[in-house]
Amino acid sequence: MAKKAEEVLKMVKEQDVKFIRLWFTDILGQVKSFTVTDSELEGALKNGMGFDGSSITGYQDIEESDMVAMPDPSTFQIVPWRPQEEKKDARMICDILTPEKEPYEGDPRYVLKRALERMKKMGFDHYYLGPELEYFYFKNDKLPEILDKGSYFDLTTLDVASDLRRDTILCLEAMGISVEYSHHEVGSSQHEIDVRYTDALDMADSVITYRIVVKEIAQKHGVYATFMPKPLFSENGSGMHTHQSLFKGDKNAFFAKDDKYHLSDVGKKFIAGQLRHSREMSAIFAQWVNSYKRLVPGYEAPVYIAWSRRNRSALIRVPGYHPGKEKATRAELRSPDPACNPYLTFAVMLHAGLEGIEKGYELPEPMEKNLYSLSSEERKELEIESLPDSLGEAILITEQSELVRNVLGDHIFTRFIELKKNEWEDYRIQLTKYELDKFLPIL
Numbered sequence: 001m002a003k004k005a006e007e008v009l010k011m012v013k014e015q016d017v018k019f020i021r022l023w024f025t026d027i028l029g030q031v032k033s034f035t036v037t038d039s040e041l042e043g044a045l046k047n048g049m050g051f052d053g054s055s056i057t058g059y060q061d062i063e064e065s066d067m068v069a070m071p072d073p074s075t076f077q078i079v080p081w082r083p084q085e086e087k088k089d090a091r092m093i094c095d096i097l098t099p100e101k102e103p104y105e106g107d108p109r110y111v112l113k114r115a116l117e118r119m120k121k122m123g124f125d126h127y128y129l130g131p132e133l134e135y136f137y138f139k140n141d142k143l144p145e146i147l148d149k150g151s152y153f154d155l156t157t158l159d160v161a162s163d164l165r166r167d168t169i170l171c172l173e174a175m176g177i178s179v180e181y182s183h184h185e186v187g188s189s190q191h192e193i194d195v196r197y198t199d200a201l202d203m204a205d206s207v208i209t210y211r212i213v214v215k216e217i218a219q220k221h222g223v224y225a226t227f228m229p230k231p232l233f234s235e236n237g238s239g240m241h242t243h244q245s246l247f248k249g250d251k252n253a254f255f256a257k258d259d260k261y262h263l264s265d266v267g268k269k270f271i272a273g274q275l276r277h278s279r280e281m282s283a284i285f286a287q288w289v290n291s292y293k294r295l296v297p298g299y300e301a302p303v304y305i306a307w308s309r310r311n312r313s314a315l316i317r318v319p320g321y322h323p324g325k326e327k328a329t330r331a332e333l334r335s336p337d338p339a340c341n342p343y344l345t346f347a348v349m350l351h352a353g354l355e356g357i358e359k360g361y362e363l364p365e366p367m368e369k370n371l372y373s374l375s376s377e378e379r380k381e382l383e384i385e386s387l388p389d390s391l392g393e394a395i396l397i398t399e400q401s402e403l404v405r406n407v408l409g410d411h412i413f414t415r416f417i418e419l420k421k422n423e424w425e426d427y428r429i430q431l432t433k434y435e436l437d438k439f440l441p442i443l
Helices: 002-014 038-047 108-121 162-174 200-220 265-276 278-285 342-359 376-381 391-399 402-428 433-439
Strands: 017-025 031-037 049-052 066-071 088-097 126-138 179-184 190-195 224-226 240-248 304-308 314-317 331-333
Touching: 002 017, 002 038, 017 038, 017 066, 017 108, 031 038, 031 049, 031 200, 038 049, 038 066, 088 108, 108 126, 108 200, 108 342, 108 402, 126 200, 126 342, 162 179, 162 190, 162 200, 190 200, 200 224, 200 342, 240 265, 240 342, 265 278, 265 304, 265 314, 265 331, 265 342, 278 342, 278 391, 278 402, 342 402, 391 402
Parallel strands: 017 088, 304 314
Antiparallel strands: 017 031, 049 066, 066 088, 126 190, 126 224, 126 240, 179 190, 240 331, 314 331
16 A cells, blocks of 8 residues: 555656545445645545544534545546646545544445455455446436437437547546446436446446546536436436456356356355345435336336346346356346445445355246236235335335344444435425326315
């Protein structure tokens, strides 16, 4: 780490970096930032920078508010959307510490680090993730006015956002994030840029960076980008389908050559763990009241708790195996949305899977039928449960979850539940246009 700090100081001098932004997230995943100058950087790398934790959502009470942001030198990147000629900007992502320089239990990044420690104790070296973040471009942040009426994979003049995606990809790659491909998504004005899989902590850092980059480039083009899960009533919502695998060294622990699904016992138990705990995790990977407007049947969003190989109506999909591509064996969890806190979401996903491995959960047979076409009686007969249908229901389930409490720790768990209960109550008492239009004329 000391060597990396020296490299950062050298790069700052050589690249004429004047301002260094220090990033971290609150417990809801919103990026917080403050800036130091190059002259303060050496001290910041050595001792961290103090700040008031009582002003950060979910952090400390005012009488215990002193916190330390410790920059992680490995996350240093020049900020490409700022001036590049002289006096450049850079950013580093921070770990949050107590005044005694101990890891702070309210830091979401620390929650994911703890999950990865459990994984390593169980003999695995990597938890690889490849999320697909969808989002919309609108004319502004006041009304959801679309820019185009394109659809999936359109390559026509309808896709007016090609230049926005191009500039976004260039910025992502400049910040060390590898991009696989980009395209127009199903919804009007909906888009997706897929990043190449990497280790979970790096990927969580990349997700918060991705969201900032998409929004910054949109703003430079005079439009607004949103990761709101369901901004348009009649269109598909935005998901964050997340491909995942465990590795021991360079070997994929999910792959088994002779199994009919090419899934190892480890892979099967991992998936079984996520299926069993999916209702408990729902408030984490779909944490907003709006998230449950996306999680409804008929819009390619997973609602029913089952797994499949080709069927995208299931919660978890295991893409087909191709000879010679053993390392690509993976499980795609389709329920998270791109407005979640990635550190907490990836942590609960990993713990749920590890729980399945540790306790030997049994994986049911795959469900290859279109689950949306089944009646409620047919789903009951097949013992297929559903995700919660509202944030209120999700929070009630999460509040009883020993797994989620253990993952988050008492501090984040208690404050997260409180924040989400307040959000649900505030939403629940609102009077909507729908109610006025439907009921005022007749009641």
